[in-house]
Amino acid sequence: MKKPELLAPAGDLEKLKMAVVYGADAVYLGGKKFGMRAAAGNFSTDDFEEGIAFAHRHGAKVYVTVNIFANNKDLEELPAYLKSLQELGVDAIIVSDPGVLAIARETVPGLSCHLSTQANTTNWRSALFWQEAGIARIILARELSLAEIAEIRRRVTVELEVFVHGAMCxxxxxxxxxxxxxAGRSGNRGECAQACRWKYYLLEEKTPGVYMPVEEDSRGxxxxxxxxxxxxxxxxxxxAAGVNxxxxxxxxxxxxYVATVTxxxxxxxxxxxxxxxxxVDPALHAELQAISHRPYSTGFLEGNPGLWxxxxxxxxxxxxxxxxxxxxSYDPVAKRAVVEMRNRFAAGEKLEVFGPRTDCREFVVTDLRDAGGEPLREAIRVQEHVSLSMPEPVEEYAxxxxRLARV
Ligand code: SF4
Structure with missing residues (x-):
């Protein structure tokens, strides 16, 4: 079996590094222009250079989204942007608009084009169409069963990519x-406010101001x-079905999220x-419960899930x-770790730590100090660097x- 690739999201430079050190074979990210995730952080030219160099040094590939549905005016700057991506050394671009694909094939013919899931490829004939149009890889629609994916594989040679984890639209x-x-924010421009997940009420036109919940039970x-x-x-x-x-x-x-899931x-x-x-080891299922998520399902893989x-x-x-x-960082002589804080924590607390190659273990925060070496009772400033005693070594990026109290 040819080794399939594990592809992880890189919303910004830090997440790119996390994805790579935690085992991604490739990452996908957006530039400042022409991507669908306008609010995902996205990369400046300096970030691109550093991120691509970091990924390539670790043997990982970098794919860049150019997957907006373009209007005429969007096309003017596109050739120069595509050339700059090629010069930066990206391994592929992700497109969804046939016009963008055509311009990419003319402007940067040596650069691989992956077809975005936004193109909604749901059958083998569409897949063959895109293969003949010069697409190197198709990111299939999420709404496909395992049997449908296997049939597409039998009928085309183009690489196939499948979503395995994350939010469903x-x-x-x-x-x-x-x-x-x-919300005035277009999902087609990468600005989706996830309005589908809001709580809705019914309003009867002759009874203004009375909002009736659309109730299935007392919780709405x-x-x-x-x-x-x-x-x-x-x-x-x-x-086994041939997904690449x-x-x-x-x-x-x-x-x-990126580190844990990857x-x-x-x-x-x-x-x-x-x-x-x-x-699958139940411990890996437990890890996937340790990130913020909605209840999981297997999507359409076993057929249309319907209400489930x-x-x-x-x-x-x-x-x-x-x-x-x-x-x-970790100093093995002093047995101390420098930690960049994200949520406040205090001396004496029991926490958990895991690294790219090390299993999760519990430890108690002892001898907490600020960057100047002064003792701290609590770390309270986001991004602040603090140090603490760690008798057992920890890896960079750990x-x-x-653990939250069970409710
Ligand atoms: S509002 Fe919901 S359904 Fe619509 S694009 Fe956003 S996530 Fe998808």
């Missing part, structure tokens, strides 16, 4: 104007709130590749843990987190 990706109409009803996708148990079957790349959704998510899928995928009969694909009683995300900080 209530509509076909990108084919939704709910957010534009209700969230009619368009899709469960998150989790296919960690299907990696072996997807690989497993994609994790979430360029808007935190560095903690690490879990890396471990599962490597285990599948060693043993096709591998059954939605969460009706709450739009709230759930998690078992909270991100506390990132280890920036994640520190807090």
């Amino acid at each position: 209530w509509a076909y990706s990108g084919r939704c104007y709910l957010s534009l109409h209700l 009803m969230y009619i368009l709130n899709a469960r998150d996708l989790c296919l960690i148990d299907y990696l072996g079957r997807l690989a 790349s497993f994609k994790i959704e979430g360029r808007m998510k935190s560095a903690y 690490r879990a899928y890396r471990r599962a995928l490597d285990a599948y590749l060693r043993d096709p009969d591998y059954v 694909g939605q969460v009706f009683d709450s739009a709230q995300q759930v998690t078992s843990h909270e991100f506390v900080g990132v280890v920036r 994640i520190i987190r807090r």
Whole structure:
């Protein structure tokens, strides 16, 4: 079996580094222009250079989204932008608009073009069409079953990429104007406000000011709130079906999310590749509960999930843990770690730490000090660098987190 790729989101430079050190074979990201995730942080030219160099040094590829549905005026700057991406050394661009693809083929013919899921490829004939148009890889629509993916694979030679984890769109990706109409932010421009997950009321026109909840039970009803996708148990079957790349959704998510999900899928995928009969370790399922998420489902992989694909009683995300900080360095002589703080923590607290190569373990915060070496009772400033005693070594980029009380 050819080794499939694990592809992780890189919303900014820090997340890119997290994705790479936690095991991604490739990352995808957006530049300042022409991407669908306008609010995902995105990369300046300096960030691009540093991020691409970092990824390539670690043997990972970099794909850049150029996947807006372009208007005429968008096309003017496109050739120069595509050339700059090629000069920066990106490994592929991700497009969805045939006009953008045509300009890319004319302007940067040596640069691979991947077809965005926004193009909604749902059948083998479409896949063949895009293959003949010069697309090197198709990111299939999320709304496909395993059998449909396998049939597409049998009929085309183009590489296939499949989403395995992350948020689902209530509509076909990108084919939704709910957010534009209700919040003035277009999903087709990468600005989706996730309006489908808001709580809705009925208003009767002759009774102004009386908002009636659309209730399924006393907790209300969230009619368009899709469960998150989790296919960690299907990696072996997807690989056997000929999928070339497993994609994790979430360029808007935190560095903690990227590290945790990438690490879990890396471990599962490597285990599948060693043993096709591998059954996913429950500890990896538990890890995927440790990030903010909606209840999981397997999406359309076993067929249309129908009502099971939605969460009706709450739009709230759930998690078992909270991100506390990132280890920036470790001094093995002093046995101290420098930690960049993300959520406040105090001396004496019991926390957890795991690294790119090390398992999760508990520890107690002792001898907490600020950057000047002064004792601290609590770390309270986000991004502040503090140091603490760590008798057991920790890796750079290790994640520190807090287990939340069970409710
Ligand atoms: S509002 Fe919901 S369904 Fe529409 S694009 Fe955004 S996530 Fe998708």
